[in-house]
Amino acid sequence: MPxxxxxxxxxxxxxxxFLGIALLLSTAFVILPMIVARFTGASKPYxxxxxxxxxxxxxxxxxxxxxxVRFYLVAILFIIFDLEVAFLFPWAVTVFDMGWVAWxxxxxxxxxxxxxLAYAWKVGALEWE
Amino acid sequence: xxxxESLLVVLPELILTLGATDLLLVAAFSNKPDLGRRxxxxxxxxxxxxxxxxxxxxGNGGAVFGGLYYADAFSTFSxxxxxxxxxxxxxxxxxxxDRRGEMRPEYPIxxxxxxxxxxxxxxxxxxxxxxxxxxxxxLAAYVLASFMRQDTRSAEAGLKxxxxxxxxxxxxxxxxxxxxxxxxxTSYQGIGAAMASGLxxxxxxxxxxxxxxxxxxxxxxxxxxxxxxxYEGAPTPVTAFFATAPKIAAVALAxxxxxxxxxxxTDAWQQIVIFVALASIALGAVAAIGQSNVKRLLxxxxxxxxxxxxxxxxxxxxxxxxxxxxxxAIYVVMTLGSFLCVLQMRDAQGRPVExxxxxxxLSKSQPALAAAFAIFMFSLAGIPPLLGFWGKFxxxxxxxxxxxxxxxxxxxxxxxxxxxxxxxxxxxxYFDDAAAPYAPANSVVENGLIAVTAATVSPLGYLLVPFxxxxxxxxxxxxx
Numbered sequence: 013m014p015x016x017x018x019x020x021x022x023x024x025x026x027x028x029x030f031l032g033i034a035l036l037l038s039t040a041f042v043i044l045p046m047i048v049a050r051f052t053g054a055s056k057p058y059x060x061x062x063x064x065x066x067x068x069x070x071x072x073x074x075x076x077x078x079x080x081v082r083f084y085l086v087a088i089l090f091i092i093f094d095l096e097v098a099f100l101f102p103w104a105v106t107v108f109d110m111g112w113v114a115w116x117x118x119x120x121x122x123x124x125x126x127x128x129l130a131y132a133w134k135v136g137a138l139e140w141e
Numbered sequence: 142x143x144x145x146e147s148l149l150v151v152l153p154e155l156i157l158t159l160g161a162t163d164l165l166l167v168a169a170f171s172n173k174p175d176l177g178r179r180x181x182x183x184x185x186x187x188x189x190x191x192x193x194x195x196x197x198x199x200g201n202g203g204a205v206f207g208g209l210y211y212a213d214a215f216s217t218f219s220x221x222x223x224x225x226x227x228x229x230x231x232x233x234x235x236x237x238x239d240r241r242g243e244m245r246p247e248y249p250i251x252x253x254x255x256x257x258x259x260x261x262x263x264x265x266x267x268x269x270x271x272x273x274x275x276x277x278x279x280l281a282a283y284v285l286a287s288f289m290r291q292d293t294r295s296a297e298a299g300l301k302x303x304x305x306x307x308x309x310x311x312x313x314x315x316x317x318x319x320x321x322x323x324x325x326x327t328s329y330q331g332i333g334a335a336m337a338s339g340l341x342x343x344x345x346x347x348x349x350x351x352x353x354x355x356x357x358x359x360x361x362x363x364x365x366x367x368x369x370x371x372y373e374g375a376p377t378p379v380t381a382f383f384a385t386a387p388k389i390a391a392v393a394l395a396x397x398x399x400x401x402x403x404x405x406x407t408d409a410w411q412q413i414v415i416f417v418a419l420a421s422i423a424l425g426a427v428a429a430i431g432q433s434n435v436k437r438l439l440x441x442x443x444x445x446x447x448x449x450x451x452x453x454x455x456x457x458x459x460x461x462x463x464x465x466x467x468x469x470a471i472y473v474v475m476t477l478g479s480f481l482c483v484l485q486m487r488d489a490q491g492r493p494v495e496x497x498x499x500x501x502x503l504s505k506s507q508p509a510l511a512a513a514f515a516i517f518m519f520s521l522a523g524i525p526p527l528l529g530f531w532g533k534f535x536x537x538x539x540x541x542x543x544x545x546x547x548x549x550x551x552x553x554x555x556x557x558x559x560x561x562x563x564x565x566x567x568x569x570x571y572f573d574d575a576a577a578p579y580a581p582a583n584s585v586v587e588n589g590l591i592a593v594t595a596a597t598v599s600p601l602g603y604l605l606v607p608f609x610x611x612x613x614x615x616x617x618x619x620x621x
C-alpha cells in the first residue's frame with residue numbers, strides 16, 4: 013500500500029543534522045587553515061618568511077630550549093582573581109535581598125579561593141626567582 | 142526543606158570538597174616523608190566515606206536546591222561505581238609513579254576533585270549543573286593526563302585532551318544555549334514540559350549540539366579521535382581512571398538528559414544514538430586490529446564498549462537503561478582489571494612496557510598473571526561463560542524487546558569482528574615464542590585487586606547478577 017511505503021523523510025532530519033554537523037566540524041579544522049593560507053597571500057616561501065613572528069616560538073628546535081612558563085602562571089592566577097571580582101559585583105548588589113545563605117555561599121567561595129592561593133604560594137608558583 | 146536537610150543530601154559532595162581542599166593544604170604544608178602515599182590513603186578513606194554517605198539521605202533524598210540536584214537510585218548507582226573506580230585508580234598509582242619519583246600528593250587530590258565533578262554530573266537536574274559538573278571533572282582530568290610533566294608523551298596527551306575537550310565543551314554549551322533560548326528554561330523538567338508540545342527547529346539544533354558534546358565526553362564515534370592518543374600518552378593509572386569513572390559519569394549524564402529533559406524528543410535522539418552506537422562498535426572493532434600498543438588497543442576497546450552501552454540507551458526503554466547501567470558496571474570491572482594487568486608489564490629494570498609483542502611467553506613466566514589477562518580479554522570479547530557476555534546479552538535483549546532487530550543483528554556481527562583482537566592478545570600470551578620476561582608482579586595491593594576483579598569477571602560473577610539486576614532496575618526506574 014502506498015501509505016506504508018511512503019516514508020516521511022522529515023523524520024530523519026535529526027540524524028541528517030547530526031551527520032552534517034559532525035562532517036562540518038571535522039572537515040572545518042582541516043580545511044579552514046588551508047583556505048585561510050590560500051587567501052592571505054601568494055605562496056612564495058623563503059627562509060625569513062617561514063620563521064615565526066611576534067611572540068611565536070620556533071616550532072622545530074631542541075625542546076630543552078628556555079621557555080618561560082612563569083608568565084602563564086601569573087596570568088592564570090590573575091584570571092582567578094579577576095573572575096572572583098566578576099562574581100562579587102552582582103553578588104554585592106543583591107546580597108541584602110538574599111540573606112545569610114547568599115552571604116555564606118560567597119564566603120565559602122572566597123575561602124576556597126584563599127586555600128587555592130595558599131597552595132599556589134606555598135608550592136612556589138608565585139616566586140619569580 | 143531546610144538548608145540543613147539539603148546539605149545532608151549533598152553530603153558526598155561536601156565530604157569531597159572539604160576533603161580535597163584540606164588535603165591540598167596538607168600537600169603544600171606537610172614535610173612528612175612519602176606524602177603521596179599518605180594522602181592517597183586519606184583520599185581512599187574519603188571515597189569510602191562518600192560511599193557510606195549514600196546509605197543516608199544522599200542516596201534517596203530526591204530533588205534539592207530547587208531541582209538543581211537529584212539524589213535518587215540512579216545517581217546512587219552511578220556514584221558507587223564512580224567512587225569505587227576512583228579509589229582503585231588511586232590505589233594502583235603509587236608504584237607506577239614511584240619509579241620516577243613522581244608520586245606527588247596532587248594525584249589523589251585531582252582524582253577526588255574529578256570524582257566531585259562526576260557526582261554533580263550524575264545528580265544534575267539542570268543544564269547549568271550539568272555544565273559545572275562536566276567542567277570540574279574535565280579540568281582535573283586535563284591536569285591528570287599530563288601528570289608526568291617530564292614525559293613528552295604525557296604532556297602532549299594533556300595538551301591534546303585540553304584543546305579538544307575545550308572544543309567539545311564549547312559545542313555542548315552552544316547546544317545548551319540554544320535549548321535555553323527556545324524553551325526558556327535550563328531545568329530538565331522545564332525543558333521536557335516545553336518540548337512536549339512538539340520539537341521546534343531551534344530545539345532540535347540544540348539537542349544535536351548537546352549530544353555531540355556528550356558523545357565527545359564518552360569518546361563515541363565520530364567524536365572519538367582524541368581517545369587513542371590521550372590513552373596512550375597519559376600515565377597508565379590515569380588511563381585506567383579515564384577509561385572508567387568519567388565514562389560512567391558521562392553515560393549516566395547522557396541517560397539523564399535524554400530520558401529526563403529530552404524525553405518528548407525520543408524519536409529524534411534515538412536515531413542519533415543508534416548511529417553513534419553502531420559507528421563506535423564498528424570503528425572500535427576494526428581500528429584496534431592494527432594496534433601494537435596495548436594502551437592504544439584498550440582505548441579502541443573502550444570506544445567499542447561504549448557503542449554496546451549505547452545500544453541499551455537506543456532502545457529507549459526502562460529495561461534498556463537498566464541494561465546500559467549493568468553493562469557499565471561490568472565494563473568498569475573488566476577495564477580496571479585489564480589496566481591492572483597492563484601495570485604489571487614491566488621489563489627487568491622496572492620500566493613500563495606497552496608493546497603487545499612483549500606479552501609473548503607470559504603464560505610460562507607468570508601463569509597467574511597470564512590467566513588473569515586471558516580472563517579479562519575473553520570477557521571484553523563477550524565470550525560466555527564470563528561476565529562480559531552477560532552485559533552484551535542484556536543490551537541486545539533490550540534492543541530486541543524494543544523492536545530494534547537490525548541494530549541487534551549488526552551489533553552482534555560487529556562484536557564477532559571485535560573479538561579478533563582480544564583473542565590475538567591471548568594468542569600472543571599463550572602460543573608465541575617467549576620474549577624477555579617481565580619483572581615479577583610483587584605488589585600485594587595490585588595483585589589483590591587483580592584477583593578480586595578477575596574473580597568478579599569469572600563465572601563466579603554470575604552470583605552477583607541478581608543483585609546487579611535489582612539495583613540497576615531500581616536505578617532505571619527512578620528515571621521513569
